[in-house]
Amino acid sequence: MSIKENVNQILKELPSYVQLVGAAKTRTPQEIQEAARAGIKIIGENYVQEAEEALQVVGHRVKWHFIGHLQRNKAKKAVRIFDVIETVDSLKIAKEINKQCARIGKVMPVLIEINSGREEQKYGIYPEDTEEFASSLGKFNNIHVHGLMTMGPFTGNPENARPYFQETKKIFDKLNSKNLPRIEMKILSMGMTNSYKVAVQEGANMVRIGTKIFGIREYE
């Protein structure tokens, strides 16, 4: 199946309130362009450099979301390129994003990345620390928290991801009810190719799909 057919198929089956992010790591600007022409409105990039190259070809017909791990020395470039940063996972990076945004007069919508599986090798805030972390972001005038993102442990069986999506949704609802300053719980980004259907059942309103759109990745 072509990228176009894949995108059409996914868009057809997703509920209309669920936003589709095309996770584009390792894909060429031409492949991303094809996805954009097929109706993808958001592209997720893990690497600032790849995004920069793709942006030159595809432009702003799509929104650009950062979904990788942001290093501090890339924040300056990232805040110019991206419309949303989905992976804020430390005060250090939040502070740097805030600083770089202040320099260019931008307020960056961000998601807090939750390490819902409490996996040592993964990035993200542990569920039990999220509320305190979210509160501490309130002091940054140039970032605005719009929701949560999680990966969850990868096991191959999407059912195994369900409890982690449920836990993340619980945090989402709890934070939503707190009405913290500059924190708005609008976006819950969870689910990838093998788990997005379960994620939507558990309350995701944004899914990040790579393989099912672009095919199997040959390298990471």
Ligand SMILES: *Cc1c(COP(=O)(O)O)cnc(C)c1O
């Ligand atoms: C690669 C990636 C995805 C998409 O993964 P697929 O299994 O190819 O759909 C989603 N989210 C993040 C953060 C990724 O790095």
